[in-house]
Amino acid sequence: LDRVGIANQAEKLPAQLSGGQQQRAAIARALAMQPKAMLFDEPTSALDPEMVGEVLEVMTSLAAEGMTMIVVTHEMGFARHAAKRVVFMADGELVEQAPPAEFFANPRSERARDFLSKVLH
Numbered sequence: 001l002d003r004v005g006i007a008n009q010a011e012k013l014p015a016q017l018s019g020g021q022q023q024r025a026a027i028a029r030a031l032a033m034q035p036k037a038m039l040f041d042e043p044t045s046a047l048d049p050e051m052v053g054e055v056l057e058v059m060t061s062l063a064a065e066g067m068t069m070i071v072v073t074h075e076m077g078f079a080r081h082a083a084k085r086v087v088f089m090a091d092g093e094l095v096e097q098a099p100p101a102e103f104f105a106n107p108r109s110e111r112a113r114d115f116l117s118k119v120l121h
Helices: 019-031 049-064 076-082 100-105 110-119
Strands: 037-041 068-072 086-090 093-098
Touching: 019 037, 019 049, 049 068, 049 076, 068 076, 076 100, 086 100, 086 110, 093 100, 093 110
Parallel strands: 037 068
Antiparallel strands: 086 093
16 A cells, blocks of 8 residues: 555545545555556546546556556556557557657557547647
């Protein structure tokens, strides 16, 4: 719980935690298994903006520590800064993959260019 920043919430029941705290508790639960890799499927989709930042901060820390993560996300800022590789999919198909700097600066596919033009302001 300390690793994900919620040690002070240890005595609370899950229903007493905020959405972001619940997500961080779920990450702590997974980390207790000492995984070699972690899968995150839209970990911030149901969170308010403040909670999104808290969860992404934990995930960024894990990435910096060398944790292998597969993350399905629409959080492009997070992907740009934390990913070693971006895999862009649309309609269940792999469209392109590249290092983040390359993907965000010069996407090869029209589909990726269109997506990025809509989500990056």
